[in-house]
Amino acid sequence: MSSKYWLFKSEPEVFSIHDLKRAPKKTTQWEGVRNYQARNFLRDEIKKGDQVLFYHSRKDPMAVVGTAIVTKDGYPDPFQFEPNSKYYDPKSSSENPRWYLVEIKLDQIFSKPVTLKEIKGNAALKDMVLVQKGSRLSIQPVRSKEWNAIVQAGHL
């Protein structure tokens, strides 16, 4: 798949879109992804210039709260090599790294967050990976029509 659009989940109490706004250059490493399917997207498919929906999970209101842009292609997540990091993985090595990350920069914070409830109620968005039963993927491809509908709703 060669999606140019993605959705990244984050728990706002861990890292919110406002944290991204406050970050140096409004840019951050998207570290800590420890799921192989999501890793494959980060390593192989997400490229500089791709666009990202920033989603807040596990905290009301669960919603897409803004957008970001990929500023750096995937490279090995340095935290996997840090014994003191909670993302440390003793089975990974620099010769054969397991986990990857990309860097993203804040594009915009929506004037109106697009809630999960709203997405579930929109027939045009029923195929989004986000609302597929049991989907826990924290990095997901997004179709262009889904991107357009959500960004438009974010500006209502």
Place this chain on the structure above:
DNA sequence: GCCAACGTTGGC
């Protein structure tokens, strides 16, 4: 905070 739905691990 609960727990269903997943994903991973490791004994065999």
Place this chain on the structure above:
DNA sequence: GCCAACGTTGGC
């Protein structure tokens, strides 16, 4: 390589 046990995710 099966699968029970365990760990994690994330909506509710």
